[in-house]
Amino acid sequence: MGPIRAESVTLPTPTRRIPCERCPLRLLPHFRPFTKTELDFVSQFKRGELVAEAGSIILSEGAHSAHLYTVLSGWAFRYKTLEDGRRQILNYLLPGDLMGLQGSVIGEMQHSIEALSPVVLCVFERDRLDELFASHPGLGFDITWLAAREERMLDENLLSVGRRTAFERAAYLVAFIHQRASVLGLSGNSRLVIPITQQHVADTLGLSIVHTNKTLKKLSDRGLIRWHDRACEVLDIEGLRAAAGWTEPPEGVRPLI
Amino acid sequence: MGPIRAESVTLPTPTRRIPCERCPLRLLPHFRPFTKTELDFVSQFKRGELVAEAGSIILSEGAHSAHLYTVLSGWAFRYKTLEDGRRQILNYLLPGDLMGLQGSVIGEMQHSIEALSPVVLCVFERDRLDELFASHPGLGFDITWLAAREERMLDENLLSVGRRTAFERAAYLVAFIHQRASVLGLSGNSRLVIPITQQHVADTLGLSIVHTNKTLKKLSDRGLIRWHDRACEVLDIEGLRAAAGWTEPPEGVRPLI
DNA sequence: CGACTCATTGAGTGGTCTCAAAGGTGGTGG
DNA sequence: CCACCACCTTTGAGACCACTCAATGAGTCG
Numbered sequence: 001m002g003p004i005r006a007e008s009v010t011l012p013t014p015t016r017r018i019p020c021e022r023c024p025l026r027l028l029p030h031f032r033p034f035t036k037t038e039l040d041f042v043s044q045f046k047r048g049e050l051v052a053e054a055g056s057i058i059l060s061e062g063a064h065s066a067h068l069y070t071v072l073s074g075w076a077f078r079y080k081t082l083e084d085g086r087r088q089i090l091n092y093l094l095p096g097d098l099m100g101l102q103g104s105v106i107g108e109m110q111h112s113i114e115a116l117s118p119v120v121l122c123v124f125e126r127d128r129l130d131e132l133f134a135s136h137p138g139l140g141f142d143i144t145w146l147a148a149r150e151e152r153m154l155d156e157n158l159l160s161v162g163r164r165t166a167f168e169r170a171a172y173l174v175a176f177i178h179q180r181a182s183v184l185g186l187s188g189n190s191r192l193v194i195p196i197t198q199q200h201v202a203d204t205l206g207l208s209i210v211h212t213n214k215t216l217k218k219l220s221d222r223g224l225i226r227w228h229d230r231a232c233e234v235l236d237i238e239g240l241r242a243a244a245g246w247t248e249p250p251e252g253v254r255p256l257i
Numbered sequence: 258m259g260p261i262r263a264e265s266v267t268l269p270t271p272t273r274r275i276p277c278e279r280c281p282l283r284l285l286p287h288f289r290p291f292t293k294t295e296l297d298f299v300s301q302f303k304r305g306e307l308v309a310e311a312g313s314i315i316l317s318e319g320a321h322s323a324h325l326y327t328v329l330s331g332w333a334f335r336y337k338t339l340e341d342g343r344r345q346i347l348n349y350l351l352p353g354d355l356m357g358l359q360g361s362v363i364g365e366m367q368h369s370i371e372a373l374s375p376v377v378l379c380v381f382e383r384d385r386l387d388e389l390f391a392s393h394p395g396l397g398f399d400i401t402w403l404a405a406r407e408e409r410m411l412d413e414n415l416l417s418v419g420r421r422t423a424f425e426r427a428a429y430l431v432a433f434i435h436q437r438a439s440v441l442g443l444s445g446n447s448r449l450v451i452p453i454t455q456q457h458v459a460d461t462l463g464l465s466i467v468h469t470n471k472t473l474k475k476l477s478d479r480g481l482i483r484w485h486d487r488a489c490e491v492l493d494i495e496g497l498r499a500a501a502g503w504t505e506p507p508e509g510v511r512p513l514i
Numbered sequence: 515c516g517a518c519t520c521a522t523t524g525a526g527t528g529g530t531c532t533c534a535a536a537g538g539t540g541g542t543g544g
Numbered sequence: 545c546c547a548c549c550a551c552c553t554t555t556g557a558g559a560c561c562a563c564t565c566a567a568t569g570a571g572t573c574g
Contacts (some may be wrong), residue, residue: 007437052352054476078412079415080412080413082416082420082502083502084506086420086421087420088415088416088419088420088427090412090415090416095374101405101408102405102408104400105401105402105405106402106405106406106409108410110412110505111412129398130394130398133390133394133395133398133401134394137390137391137394137397138390139388140390140394140397140398140401141301141362141386141387141390141397143401144358144362144390144397144400144401144404145362147404147405147408148359148362148363148404149363149400150408151358151359151404151407151408151411152359152363152367152414153346154408154415155335155337155367155368156337156367157415158347158414158418159337159339159345159347160418161310161415161418161463162345162462162463163339163343163345163463164339165561166561166562168492197519197520197521198520198521198522199519199520203419204419205419206418206419207562207563208562208563208564209520209521210522210523210562210564210565211561211562211563213522213523214522214523214562215522215562217522227521229520229521229570229571229572230520242414245339245340245342247361248367322520330516422529423529453551454551454552454553455552456551456552462532465530465531465532466552466553467531467532467533467555468529468530468532468553470553470554470555471530471554471555474554484553486538486539486540486552486553487551487552
């Protein structure tokens with residue numbers, strides 16, 4: 001139930017590789033276009049990049065991180081644990097998502113973040129956040145926008161864990177991740193494959209690993225998903241949405257810091 | 258399980274009563290002091306006050322509210338519902354808390370808010386939010402700060418619902434609300450009384466009303482709380498924290514818009 | 515090859531659910 | 545003023561969902 005391993009530590013790689021002007025994420029229609037001055041500011045706000053390997057802990061509960069990050073590529077998840085090891089996954093992080101905002105704004109992180117796949121992060125200096133708000137109010141507003149979006153996702157997850165049945169929860173989770181990944185073009189031409197284990201699903205849904213397995217098997221039996229070694233392949237997104245009682249409209253254009 | 262009633266509608270009372278310079282909340286050590294210019298701006302940013310009676314729905318899911326609010330006095334709660342009426346309470350709103358930020362920033366509200374007691378709100382124009390970010394970056398940062406704080410509370414609630422036992426959940430909820438209320442001086446000289454029904458507790462914890470009643474009875478039997486007609490009296494906060502496995506540090510100074 | 519993680523399945527337990535019924539309170543209308 | 549109704553709280557009984565314990569096989573890595 002708890003995090004079984006905490007084996008490796010993040011490898012700092014402060015070399016700047018991709019300039020913001022040629023950021024591949026900005027080409028996606030999902031992100032709002034920036035003005036030239038905004039782009040210039042973000043470009044020099046970015047201090048470098050950081051690469052984390054799969055399974056490494058990027059941020060730890062209790063830490064006072066001096067940085068704010070944006071996921072450039074890869075998958076990660078936020079989680080909290082109780083003292084006896086029970087773990088709750090709070091949300092997943094995909095390209096374009098901010099990481100470490102709580103720590104940057106309030107001071108101390110009260111959750112941890114672990115990489116699900118190799119992750120590349122854009123690193124920003126926390127100390128220059130004031131400057132961002134002062135010189136580019138639109139970017140400050142964007143950060144608030146992203147914080148409100150995270151709150152909205154948490155609302156939905158809380159509704160799931162609190163009030164949906166195990167079957168609905170599982171279907172909803174897969175449909176939700178699919179929704180987020182597909183607007184980023186992560187499914188490519190083929191079907192989306194989500195790099196998580198059943199333990200992750202269990203810790204997200206608030207279920208035991210055994211019951212999660214039996215619930216996922218129902219989804220498999222209905223042909224909605226196929227489970228691979230450490231991954232979930234989405235076969236029938238419409239079927240999943242129907243099983244989940246999905247009602248949400250697709251997300252429109254959003255900011256990217 | 259669903260919201261039984263939606264009887265009354267908010268009474269608009271756009272009369273300005275309390276000037277921000279004499280806001281009673283600002284006297285509390287819990288809120289960070291404002292500079293004169295910030296206070297002047299907020300004071301003219303505030304459009305008026307709104308009074309909602311207990312049980313009235315202040316904001317509805319799907320609405321495009323043109324306003325942002327701060328709770329001046331009273332209790333309320335945020336919630337979402339599924340189509341068949343299952344309800345999940347997401348968080349509670351106490352004096353000083355922002356209301357309607359998701360709607361103001363992203364556009365559409367995806368949750369509702371209902372008053373638990375008579376509530377007085379400070380009303381702000383959504384249209385002037387850009388102006389706030391542009392002319393007072395510190396206030397823009399404060400709004401982000403409050404959004405990050407809300408996210409943090411949701412993280413904790415999600416951990417509760419997903420991974421704590423029913424008994425721990427109930428104890429944690431009461432201890433959590435007590436923590437928030439006490440820094441606002443809401444308990445006065447006597448013990449804190451929280452104006453909620455057992456149905457609210459059930460919908461917060463993701464439990465049925467029957468099981469919630471039996472769980473709360475255990476807390477009562479141990480002398481930790483006393484249940485009144487529509488209220489919960491906190492008798493032994495240390496006992497509650499012990500039962501909940503409470504580990505959190507007290508919240509420091511925070512902003513107030 | 516052994517150690518480990520992940521996925522799977524069966525069996526039995528127990529936490530939580532639904533159904534049902536009761537008393538208390540407050541509000542409302544006859 | 546009283547009868548009635550709606551809501552809240554409480555309790556019991558039985559059903560069921562999800563849990564723990566246990567064991568197995570497949571795959572990976574050193």
